[in-house]
Amino acid sequence: MDCEIRIGTSGFDYPEWKGLFYPPDLGRKSYLAYYAERFDTVELNFSYYRMPEARQLEAFLDRSGSGCLFSLKANQFLTHEIDPASWRSSLAEFREALRPLVARGRLGAVLFQFPSSFHYEPDRRRYLDALLKEAVDLPKVVEFRNGDWYNNRVFDALRDRGVTLASVDVPDIPGLPPSVDLVTSPLAYVRLHGRNGETWWGSDAATRYDYCYNDAELRAWVERIEAMTPKVSRILVYFNNHWKGQAPQNAGTLKEMLRGKELLR
Amino acid sequence: MSPGASIIHLNVVSFMAAVEVLRDPDLRGLPFAVGIPGAARGRILDVSRIALREGVAPGMTIAEAERRLPGLCLVRPSPDAYSRANREMEAICARYAPLLENSGGGHFFLDLHGTSRLFGAYIDQAVHIRREISEGVGLDATTALAGNKLVAKVGTRSLRPDGFVAVREGDEEAFLRHQDVRFLPGVGPSIGRILSATGICEIGELAAFSDAEITGLFGRRGPELRESALGIDGSKVEQGDLTRRSIASRLRFDNDVLDEASILAALVTLVEGCGLELRRSRLQCRVVAVELGYSDNVAGRGASRLPRPVALDDELLAAARMALSRAHGRRVRVASLALAFGALEPASLQLDLFVPDPACREAFRNRESCNGSARLDRLQAAVDAARERFGLKAVTRCAALAGEAWHDV
Numbered sequence: 001m002d003c004e005i006r007i008g009t010s011g012f013d014y015p016e017w018k019g020l021f022y023p024p025d026l027g028r029k030s031y032l033a034y035y036a037e038r039f040d041t042v043e044l045n046f047s048y049y050r051m052p053e054a055r056q057l058e059a060f061l062d063r064s065g066s067g068c069l070f071s072l073k074a075n076q077f078l079t080h081e082i083d084p085a086s087w088r089s090s091l092a093e094f095r096e097a098l099r100p101l102v103a104r105g106r107l108g109a110v111l112f113q114f115p116s117s118f119h120y121e122p123d124r125r126r127y128l129d130a131l132l133k134e135a136v137d138l139p140k141v142v143e144f145r146n147g148d149w150y151n152n153r154v155f156d157a158l159r160d161r162g163v164t165l166a167s168v169d170v171p172d173i174p175g176l177p178p179s180v181d182l183v184t185s186p187l188a189y190v191r192l193h194g195r196n197g198e199t200w201w202g203s204d205a206a207t208r209y210d211y212c213y214n215d216a217e218l219r220a221w222v223e224r225i226e227a228m229t230p231k232v233s234r235i236l237v238y239f240n241n242h243w244k245g246q247a248p249q250n251a252g253t254l255k256e257m258l259r260g261k262e263l264l265r
Numbered sequence: 266m267s268p269g270a271s272i273i274h275l276n277v278v279s280f281m282a283a284v285e286v287l288r289d290p291d292l293r294g295l296p297f298a299v300g301i302p303g304a305a306r307g308r309i310l311d312v313s314r315i316a317l318r319e320g321v322a323p324g325m326t327i328a329e330a331e332r333r334l335p336g337l338c339l340v341r342p343s344p345d346a347y348s349r350a351n352r353e354m355e356a357i358c359a360r361y362a363p364l365l366e367n368s369g370g371g372h373f374f375l376d377l378h379g380t381s382r383l384f385g386a387y388i389d390q391a392v393h394i395r396r397e398i399s400e401g402v403g404l405d406a407t408t409a410l411a412g413n414k415l416v417a418k419v420g421t422r423s424l425r426p427d428g429f430v431a432v433r434e435g436d437e438e439a440f441l442r443h444q445d446v447r448f449l450p451g452v453g454p455s456i457g458r459i460l461s462a463t464g465i466c467e468i469g470e471l472a473a474f475s476d477a478e479i480t481g482l483f484g485r486r487g488p489e490l491r492e493s494a495l496g497i498d499g500s501k502v503e504q505g506d507l508t509r510r511s512i513a514s515r516l517r518f519d520n521d522v523l524d525e526a527s528i529l530a531a532l533v534t535l536v537e538g539c540g541l542e543l544r545r546s547r548l549q550c551r552v553v554a555v556e557l558g559y560s561d562n563v564a565g566r567g568a569s570r571l572p573r574p575v576a577l578d579d580e581l582l583a584a585a586r587m588a589l590s591r592a593h594g595r596r597v598r599v600a601s602l603a604l605a606f607g608a609l610e611p612a613s614l615q616l617d618l619f620v621p622d623p624a625c626r627e628a629f630r631n632r633e634s635c636n637g638s639a640r641l642d643r644l645q646a647a648v649d650a651a652r653e654r655f656g657l658k659a660v661t662r663c664a665a666l667a668g669e670a671w672h673d674v
Contacts, residue, residue, distance in 0.1 A: 120443055147436060147439050147440060148439065148442060148443055150423075150430070150440065151423060151442075151443040151444050151445075152422070152423040152424075152425075152444055152445050152448070153443070153445070155423065155424065155428075172433060173433075174433055174434075174435035174436055175436070176433070178420075178430050178431055178432045178433065178436065178440060179388065179429075179430065179431040180424075180428065180429065180430045180431075181428055181429040181430075182424055182427075182428035182429075182430075183427070183428070216385050216386075216389065217386075217389065219389075220385070220386075220388070220389035220392050220393065223392050223393055223395075223396040224392050224429070226396065227392075227395065227396055227399060227429070231427075
């Protein structure tokens with residue numbers, strides 16, 4: 001199977017990247033165009049905090065050339081603040097916003113990232129089942145921060161439903177979910193959060209993701225990505241260690257490494 | 266990954282079928298099984314993933330498999346190719362792991378402890394070894410990294426048929442909690458029946474039992490089972506072949522046999538195969554055991570205990586024939602034959618300090634084994650070299666060529 005690999009970052013609109021990734025004189029409105037010239041995919045996280053709108057994503061499409069794929073983190077009302085009475089309407093609203101991306105073939109995936117408080121319990125399992133069924137038409141990725149979900153029943157269920165299990169890179173501290181590479185659909189999805197164990201708990205998002213991967217760590221990821229290539233048709237890789245522009249720096253290095261192995265054009 | 270989580274379990278799922286795909290890429294994506302076509306009592310040895318999905322499973326009779334999946338493609342087993350693939354995997358693992366346990370059939374445990382300064386983080390090494398096996402041997406090994414063998418083994422079982430997992434040290438119990446209880450090493454058919462009757466599905470349910478409850482359910486094995494369910498396992502990665510308990514092999518006749526020549530031919534083949542493995546592992550043995558499986562499912566067993574350890578085919582065969590004569594006491598057709606070399610110890614030139622044997626003294630002066638004449642040693646070495654290069658059957662005794670056909674199991 002020919003496998004397409006795309007590398008990007010989690011978010012692009014970081015003013016602190018100015019002078020590090022973006023040129024010092026580049027206006028914020030030009031960030032996406034500049035980004036899309038260097039990376040062919042981006043994971044949008046703002047959609048977790050506020051419900052995205054079609055017109056907003058349409059504008060992103062217009063500013064990002066013709067080839068950049070967008071993956072969106074599902075809204076918090078679908079993963080963290082779940083209201084049994086209203087989650088279906090939240091999903092409908094979210095799906096409606098994605099319409100321009102779907103129409104132009106630019107939707108990478110929808111990431112459902114569940115918090116550590118989302119336990120492996122009957123109610124939660126029923127909810128997840130219903131959610132995945134309701135979102136059947138979307139390319140779906142799940143990431144669990146609670147390790148209880150990493151068991152064979154969940155693996156089999158994701159395979160049966162063709163839902164991707166995100167492979168994540170996190171610090172080596174107890175309590176975080178195990179690192180798993182498991183192909184459960186034709187799409188593989190990798191999120192690299194950094195390995196800063198000291199700031200992972202109890203700090204703000206910026207310092208939590210303050211980490212720069214070294215070449216040896218990235219080379220190991222080249223091998224993990226390479227191992228997935230015969231089994232999937234697309235691999236999306238996102239660096240979330242955005243602090244101090246480390247994410248685009250690492251993403252660029254990984255691209256070069258993959259090019260060196262002729263895995264990336 | 267914390268420094269302690271350094272145990273890797275590698276498992277090539279459906280190993281024989283995977284090797285057959287390497288030998289014949291046209292089999293990829295086809296429902297096929299490994300077994301002896303046309304054998305009256307033939308059983309399925311391994312199956313491809315698609316055949317497994319269609320309800321064909323190892324151990325099933327060929328007739329039953331063909332009933333379940335009409336037109337099932339049956340591939341004759343290739344023991345030499347399986348052995349070669351396993352050795353190639355071992356060679357890759359040995360480059361990284363100071364401690365390596367080869368369980369055969371594409372199963373390995375590695376202990377990487379103390380190698381991170383040399384080769385990098387354990388998680389990165391695990392990824393690299395898996396990738397090297399994929400590139401070098403062509404096999405996909407399900408891989409788990411954990412703090413002990415038990416958790417690593419449950420890890421690979423949970424991912425089947427393919428994948429990678431790294432479980433942090435300290436997270437063992439949490440990782441096991443919701444895994445299928447049948448994945449727990451030590452859960453066999455009898456414990457499985459109790460679990461099924463009591464409705465226990467997850468490993469965590471076992472871990473939650475009190476002493477009285479677990480002993481009441483499983484007897485003396487209960488507390489040990491609960492320790493396992495908690496992810497506690499003190500077993501070591503058994504280094505190489507020096508700590509192997511036995512070297513064994515079994516074959517099944519394509520058609521059950523009654524004549525002595527066929528049984529002897531099969532015995533010679535087993536001795537030559539196990540003997541090569543014994544010498545390759547630089548071991549010698551003191552016990553040779555034989556088990557005959559009769560057509561009526563009765564087993565006959567016999568063993569020879571030797572006064573000194575041996576490793577040459579001549580000596581092994583003499584002991585095996587003695588064991589066979591003790592095992593074979595019925596006039597009933599024989600369906601299978603098994604051979605095991607036990608009481609293994611390292612082959613060495615170590616002499617007895619207090620009672621030196623003159624023959625050994627002579628051999629030591631000539632720097633040759635004290636367990637056989639110099640000439641036999643050299644002959645055995647030449648035969649082994651030919652077998653390593655051209656396969657086990659390249660050089661064999663005439664007695665091995667007689668009689669009915671059989672296959673390894």
